[in-house]
Amino acid sequence: MAADADADAVSPRERYRSQVRADIKARAWEQIAKAGASGLSLNAIAKELGMSGPALYRYFGSRDELITELIRDAYRSLADTFRAAADSGAGIGGLAHALRRWALDDPQRYFLVYGTPVPGYQAPDDITGIAQEIMAALLDVCAAAEPEAPAPASAGFTAHLSQHRDWAGGHPAPPGVLRRALAFWTRMHGVLSLELAGHFTGMGFEPDRLFDAEVAELTPGR
Amino acid sequence: MAADADADAVSPRERYRSQVRADIKARAWEQIAKAGASGLSLNAIAKELGMSGPALYRYFGSRDELITELIRDAYRSLADTFRAAADSGAGIGGLAHALRRWALDDPQRYFLVYGTPVPGYQAPDDITGIAQEIMAALLDVCAAAEPEAPAPASAGFTAHLSQHRDWAGGHPAPPGVLRRALAFWTRMHGVLSLELAGHFTGMGFEPDRLFDAEVAELTPGR
DNA sequence: TCATGTTTGTTATAGCTTCTAACGCAAGCG
DNA sequence: CGCTTGCGTTAGAAGCTATAACAAACATGA
Numbered sequence: 001m002a003a004d005a006d007a008d009a010v011s012p013r014e015r016y017r018s019q020v021r022a023d024i025k026a027r028a029w030e031q032i033a034k035a036g037a038s039g040l041s042l043n044a045i046a047k048e049l050g051m052s053g054p055a056l057y058r059y060f061g062s063r064d065e066l067i068t069e070l071i072r073d074a075y076r077s078l079a080d081t082f083r084a085a086a087d088s089g090a091g092i093g094g095l096a097h098a099l100r101r102w103a104l105d106d107p108q109r110y111f112l113v114y115g116t117p118v119p120g121y122q123a124p125d126d127i128t129g130i131a132q133e134i135m136a137a138l139l140d141v142c143a144a145a146e147p148e149a150p151a152p153a154s155a156g157f158t159a160h161l162s163q164h165r166d167w168a169g170g171h172p173a174p175p176g177v178l179r180r181a182l183a184f185w186t187r188m189h190g191v192l193s194l195e196l197a198g199h200f201t202g203m204g205f206e207p208d209r210l211f212d213a214e215v216a217e218l219t220p221g222r
Numbered sequence: 223m224a225a226d227a228d229a230d231a232v233s234p235r236e237r238y239r240s241q242v243r244a245d246i247k248a249r250a251w252e253q254i255a256k257a258g259a260s261g262l263s264l265n266a267i268a269k270e271l272g273m274s275g276p277a278l279y280r281y282f283g284s285r286d287e288l289i290t291e292l293i294r295d296a297y298r299s300l301a302d303t304f305r306a307a308a309d310s311g312a313g314i315g316g317l318a319h320a321l322r323r324w325a326l327d328d329p330q331r332y333f334l335v336y337g338t339p340v341p342g343y344q345a346p347d348d349i350t351g352i353a354q355e356i357m358a359a360l361l362d363v364c365a366a367a368e369p370e371a372p373a374p375a376s377a378g379f380t381a382h383l384s385q386h387r388d389w390a391g392g393h394p395a396p397p398g399v400l401r402r403a404l405a406f407w408t409r410m411h412g413v414l415s416l417e418l419a420g421h422f423t424g425m426g427f428e429p430d431r432l433f434d435a436e437v438a439e440l441t442p443g444r
Numbered sequence: 445t446c447a448t449g450t451t452t453g454t455t456a457t458a459g460c461t462t463c464t465a466a467c468g469c470a471a472g473c474g
Numbered sequence: 475c476g477c478t479t480g481c482g483t484t485a486g487a488a489g490c491t492a493t494a495a496c497a498a499a500c501a502t503g504a
Contacts, residue, residue, distance in 0.1 A: 013501075036340045038260040043490065054492075055453055063285045063491065108341070115338030117419045119330070128424075157435035161428060167425035182432060183439075190412020197339045200348075203389035205382060210404060213379035215463070217405075235472070235480075265461065276463070277482050285462065 021059050023049055028070060034109045068124065074112045075130040078102060082137035092180075095141045096215045098190055100208075107196040110133060114189055132169055140162070142181040143173045145219065150176040180218070188212050223435045243281050245271055250292060254330045259289060290346065297352040300324060304359035314402075317363045318410055318437045322430075335425040336411055354391055358402070364403040365395045367441065372398040402440070408437050 025175075027045045042063055046056045060066040085098040103110040150158045161182075162175040173181075191214050194200060195207040249267045263287055268278045282288040300321075307320040325332040325348075372380045382398040395403075413436050414420060417429040 013445070017451090034341060036338065037341065038293040041490070042492095048367075051452095053456090054494095057492070058452060083483085091259050108338075111338040114416070114419065114421070116258065116330075116333040118260065119256060151439050153438035154435035155439075157431050163430070169428070179435075181438075186412040186416055186436065187409055187431070188412070189416060190408040190410070193337070193415065194408055194411060196238075197336065199336070199353075204386040205389070206386070207378050209382050210408070213376035213401075214405075214408065216375035216379075218374050219375075223462090233472080239480090263461070273482065274484085276465095276484090278461070280481060 013119050017059070017080075020049075024056065024066070025070065025073070028066060031105075032070070032112070033106060036108060037070075037073055037112060039205075040067065042066070044212070047148055071112050071123065072127055072130070074109045075127055075134070077109070078113060079130050079133040079137070082134050084187050086137040086140045089185050090141065090218045091146075092184065094139060095138070096157060096184070096211075096218075100192060103192050103196060106196065110196055114193060133166075135167065136169060136171060138184060139168060139171045139173050139177065142177045143171070146178075147174075147176070150179050154179060179188075184218055187218060190214075239281070242271075242299075246278065246281055246288070246297070250288060251328075251331075254334070255294070255328060258324060258330060259334060260356075262289065263286070290349075291311075293334050293345065294349055294352070296331045297349055297356070299331070300335060301352050301355040301359070306354050307360045308359040311366075312363065312428065314363060314406060314441045315369050317360070318406070318433075318440075321410055322414060323435060325414050325418060332414070334416055336415060338378050341429060354389075357389065358393060360403050360406060361390060361393045361395050361399065364406065365393070366401045367402075369396075369398070372401050406440055409440060 024045055025047050028040055031040050031045065040063070041055055042056050042060075042154070046053050049056075060069070081098055081102045082095065085095045088094075090098065158175045158179045161178045165175070165178060168178060186212075191207075191211050195211070200207045239413050246267055250262055253262050253266065262285070263276050265275055265284075268275050270280075282291070303320055303324045304317065307317045310316075311321065367385075380397045380401045383400045387397070387400060390400060410433075413429075413433050419431070422429045
């Protein structure tokens with residue numbers, strides 16, 4: 001699904017190459033959806049594509065390199081989703097539901113971004129750049145929402161944020177908006193990741209209503 | 223660390239067996255802390271213990287069985303932590319900080335419980351039983367906290383909970399308490415898992431202050 | 445048009461992994 | 475004291491990642 005980012009090739013060789021790379025990634029996404037990132041096998045992908053084993057190393061230097069590429073595409077996809085929602089004038093609730101749709105559309109893709117980290121792994125710099133894009137879109141939406149006094153209980157942390165706002169990347173939002181963006185991030189991730197991981201199955205209540213309730217408490221002005 | 227649950231053996235053979243099992247699990251925890259669950263190698267553990275390869279299969283039927291045992295121990299450890307906090311009269315804030323200490327003490331242990339799920343994997347029934355213990359302790363603490371009207375924004379979901387409370391396991395808590403327990407669970411997990419995964423590193427603010435702010439918004443009565 | 449260099453695929457191989465099978469030995473129990 | 479049970483061994487199958495060496499197809503310059 002999607003991920004035709006390599007399609008701007010010119011020479012027939014580059015065209016073929018980017019096509020094979022896209023095929024490999026498509027199969028990789030299928031495998032990850034079925035068995036998780038730890039169950040991804042380059043050998044199996046190569047066999048599925050009709051070519052045998054090490055041919056795949058012409059297109060991706062290593063298993064880690066392929067997974068890093070998938071992680072990058074996942075970040076890119078989320079950043080585009082957030083940017084589209086922000087530019088279409090969606091409020092906090094709209095952004096939340098765009099996030100939920102994106103997550104439910106491919107849970108393992110969500111976990112590639114926000115799941116269990118591998119202790120040694122360090123993401124490349126451009127991925128942290130995309131993460132900042134995501135944060136910028138979130139800040140745009142939070143800043144456009146009707147301003148509201150932050151909850152008195154967290155006034156101390158909001159004051160702390162006014163002096164530690166490097167992560168906002170120069171965004172001219174008041175500390176209350178920063179606080180609300182962080183609350184959006186942590187709370188939406190909290191309820192979403194537990195739902196995606198299946199921790200709500202068998203509990204009886206409907207997960208989407210819990211999600212909506214958390215969204216509602218995030219936007220008490222409406 | 224800990225996990226001497228097999229120590230109530232009698233015959234010298236069982237005694238030796240449970241000792242070796244404990245050694246294996248100790249090495250497994252070390253490996254998981256360093257390389258994550260996907261980097262756990264039975265072969266490497268056996269070599270570290272001086273025995274060679276397949277000898278380990280006398281003690282654990284498979285790699286999955288060992289990991290399942292570690293997951294069970296992680297759940298057990300968290301349930302004990304929650305129960306101890308609840309019985310010692312800790313409030314919601316106390317329970318939250320006990321959870322945070324437990325998580326920071328071994329992040330990969332936390333992710334074994336709440337991290338990325340493997341699509342095929344299904345936890346044994348007794349583990350879901352321990353999960354209910356955790357929920358019961360959380361409900362005890364939330365019920366003992368001073369009662370307070372739920373936020374008006376989530377009144378609809380609280381009403382929904384009054385009719386879908388199977389997961390509470392017969393706990394006689396009013397729906398507002400159930401709502402608060404779910405908010406505790408999802409919000410604490412949200413901020414904690416992002417911190418443990420390193421998503422806050424380099425952002426400038428202090429993660430523990432964000433955690434405290436979320437705890438404070440959870441207990442606005444104090 | 446022909447030759448040259450690049451790219452892509454192949455097979456072979458090393459080294460790692462999980463896990464089964466067959467065997468020997470030692471320790472505990474009746 | 476003998477017999478059973480359990481433990482550890484080596485051998486080996488099947489899988490994986492990754493590298494090396496080689497063959498074929500392709501694109502391009504003379």
